[in-house]
Amino acid sequence: MPFKMNRRQFLGSASCAAVGSASLFSTLMNLRMTNTAAAQQLPISPLSANALAGGSDYKALVCIFLAGGNDSFNMLVPRSNAEYSEYATIRADLALPQGDLIPLNALDTDGREYGVHPAMPEVAQLFNAGQLAFVANVGTLVEPTTLAGIESGLAKLPLGLYSHSDQIMHWQTSVPDKRTGFGWGGRTADLLKSLNDSDIISMNISLAGTNLFQTGTTITEYSAVPWGNGAVQIYGHDDIWWSRHILQNAAIESMLDLAYQNMFDQTFANSTRSAIDGAELFATAIENVPPFATQFSDNYFSDSLAMVAKTIAARSALGFRRQTFFVMLGGWDHHDEVLNNQMAMLSIVSQGMKEFQDALTELGVQNDVTTFTASDFGRTLTSNGQGSDHAWGGNHMVMGGSVKGSRVYGDFPALYEANPLDTGRGRLIPTTSCDEYFAEMALWFGVAPGDLAAVFPNIGRFYDTSSDETPLGFLANLSEQIYLPFVTR
Numbered sequence: 343m344p345f346k347m348n349r350r351q352f353l354g355s356a357s358c359a360a361v362g363s364a365s366l367f368s369t370l371m372n373l374r375m376t377n378t379a380a381a382q383q384l385p386i387s388p389l390s391a392n393a394l395a396g397g398s399d400y401k402a403l404v405c406i407f408l409a410g411g412n413d414s415f416n417m418l419v420p421r422s423n424a425e426y427s428e429y430a431t432i433r434a435d436l437a438l439p440q441g442d443l444i445p446l447n448a449l450d451t452d453g454r455e456y457g458v459h460p461a462m463p464e465v466a467q468l469f470n471a472g473q474l475a476f477v478a479n480v481g482t483l484v485e486p487t488t489l490a491g492i493e494s495g496l497a498k499l500p501l502g503l504y505s506h507s508d509q510i511m512h513w514q515t516s517v518p519d520k521r522t523g524f525g526w527g528g529r530t531a532d533l534l535k536s537l538n539d540s541d542i543i544s545m546n547i548s549l550a551g552t553n554l555f556q557t558g559t560t561i562t563e564y565s566a567v568p569w570g571n572g573a574v575q576i577y578g579h580d581d582i583w584w585s586r587h588i589l590q591n592a593a594i595e596s597m598l599d600l601a602y603q604n605m606f607d608q609t610f611a612n613s614t615r616s617a618i619d620g621a622e623l624f625a626t627a628i629e630n631v632p633p634f635a636t637q638f639s640d641n642y643f644s645d646s647l648a649m650v651a652k653t654i655a656a657r658s659a660l661g662f663r664r665q666t667f668f669v670m671l672g673g674w675d676h677h678d679e680v681l682n683n684q685m686a687m688l689s690i691v692s693q694g695m696k697e698f699q700d701a702l703t704e705l706g707v708q709n710d711v712t713t714f715t716a717s718d719f720g721r722t723l724t725s726n727g728q729g730s731d732h733a734w735g736g737n738h739m740v741m742g743g744s745v746k747g748s749r750v751y752g753d754f755p756a757l758y759e760a761n762p763l764d765t766g767r768g769r770l771i772p773t774t775s776c777d778e779y780f781a782e783m784a785l786w787f788g789v790a791p792g793d794l795a796a797v798f799p800n801i802g803r804f805y806d807t808s809s810d811e812t813p814l815g816f817l818a819n820l821s822e823q824i825y826l827p828f829v830t831r
Contacts, residue, residue: 404713410674411718414736421455461689464696472747478754481735481772482518504732514555528558540661549646550670568645573625627656651701678728709743723768735772778813786817
């Protein structure tokens with residue numbers, strides 16, 4: 343029996359559908375109805391948005407955000423007897439047995455030996471094969487900071503240090519001394535988006551919804567889902583099986599076809615139309631990607647990375663030559679049960695990263711995609727009796743064919759109690775700033791040295807942007823990159 347709808351129901355469903363379409367704005371809009379008009383454009387130099395090999399290159403950055411604050415000094419652990427003894431002493435009941443650590447064949451370590459958590463054999467395999475590196479003791483810094491400066495009260499510290507919300511913001515914006523609504527991935531996209539052949543879909547694609555990292559002044563993220571064809575669509579749109587949806591679609595289409603005098607109304611209609619068109623384009627492109635030989639694990643994290651791999655496989659159909667991706671895995675706020683929780687969760691991360699790199703190798707783009715981890719902060723080296731608490735510096739992974747792997751970059755700190763970096767309870771002052779960590783990848787991605795300050799306002803406090811060397815050295819040197827004139831599309 344056909345579904346019957348009275349006038350009030352019809353108008354209600356139509357208006358609800360229109361309001362519901364607002365949730366699609368974060369998926370497809372490059373135009374932000376309020377911020378874009380007021381935002382100042384980033385200065386674009388002729389060197390940014392470079393095109394290599396006649397403009398045929400592709401590069402992607404994939405951020406894996408471990409939300410909650412990963413206890414990363416149990417992810418990367420010193421294995422040398424003397425250093426392991428210091429680690430075991432300060433970590434106490436949180437220390438992993440020395441014999442359980444998976445050895446790393448690390449290069450250039452000055453005799454230091456490292457191991458990874460026993461739940462991460464795939465990460466060890468990638469590291470030993472030269473496809474993955476660690477960056478030690480990274481964190482948010484306003485300026486180079488010492489314990490003496492902190493104790494004297496003269497050091498400038500990040501806002502809301504040890505606060506989840508503040509530190510997530512600072513990691514995603516790389517602006518630790520103020521609060522801003524624009525992320526470093528978004529500012530990078532503002533500079534480089536013209537490299538892409540189409541702007542129907544944002545070059546910043548999130549598998550974790552709205553985020554600061556990918557929010558720029560003129561561009562925001564496209565939110566995809568890790569199942570089906572990945573596209574987020576208006577509920578019931580183009581569903582011809584239910585008569586209620588037919589009426590709903592007719593109401594939506596009629597509203598979108600109108601010409602509105604109010605600029606906000608017209609922008610809303612145009613953006614919704616773009617959302618519908620973009621979702622159809624994205625869905626079709628993903629559906630045409632052949633299955634991978636690589637088998638991804640059956641969990642949300644691996645499913646998200648599988649969708650990233652499918653999107654990269656569809657890059658030509660979608661018109662992309664530069665992309666960023668944002669994947670989040672939450673639940674790392676381990677004030678208790680650190681050992682049990684990490685055993686399960688680090689296994690998921692390790693397996694997913696290996697699966698993702700294998701899929702990229704299938705596609706032949708393993709050298710064109712750099713994957714990196716981020717988190718709110720590190721955690722205390724000392725135990726609270728059940729787990730570890732909020733801290734500062736932590737260790738991170740960077741993976742890809744362009745990574746100079748099998749190395750630990752930065753300064754891995756001494757882990758004895760009351761060392762010169764310890765602000766108390768093993769809360770370590772970072773020895774590598776987020777700015778240096780991220781700028782290394784931004785340069786590889788195509789941001790010119792002269793434009794780094796537009797993306798990372800504090801970079802000059804840690805790195806000479808006129809240098810011929812990159813900040814940390816885990817990706818290609820600047821001399822190995824060819825910058826061609828920027829051409830406006």
